[in-house]
Amino acid sequence: MKKKLLTIFLIIFTILLYGQNKIKGQLIDPYGEIGFSEIKVNNEKIQFDFDSGKFEIETSKNENIEIDFTLPGYFKLKYIIESKNEMIDLDKVHLIECENWLHGPKKGIIKDKSDSGVIESERKIRNWKLHGISKFYNKSGELTQRILFKKNKPIKIYILENGIMKKLKFEFDEKNKIITVPNNS
DSSP: OHHHHHHHHHHHHHHHHHOEEEEEEEEEOTTSSBOOOEEEETTEEEOOOTTTOEEEEEEETTSOEEEEEEETTTEEEEEEEOOOOSEEEEEEEEOOOOSOOOSSOSSEEEEEEOTTSOEEEEEEEETTEEOEEEEEEOTTSOEEEEEEEETTEEEEEEEEETTEEEEOEEEEOTTSOEEEEOTTO
């Protein structure tokens, strides 16, 4: 009993001493709509609101935080956060397509259209890999993402933020997962 009380006391003391971070944001897919993915924080899966795409995460204040956003076959995205702030607002987390193109022709330009005939995406393919400029559009036909690929690896990424196309800062980890640097930091 004394060990349990001591353990609980140490946990509460640690939280009070070091505090907690709250990290929040909203997932946005390549088409500018509410997105969804598997979310892992420091390799632990978390839940989020599928209807709004919003998530809120609590972590220890003095730890490095790795947040992975993955949807197999479409994208792999990672945020690495080194912060001692109590609240970190990632705002809109733009999900970036970066997987092999295996379910289509070997080369050419692939255009996807909605049921109403509006172009949703255009991708340039070479040897079943994304190569060249890929573009994604919202339901109104407005460009939401533009990505320059070279042999399936993004070279430049532009996302629509507040009506303006902005270059996204990013790098890659050892597994070729995109690591983003939030634009608002």
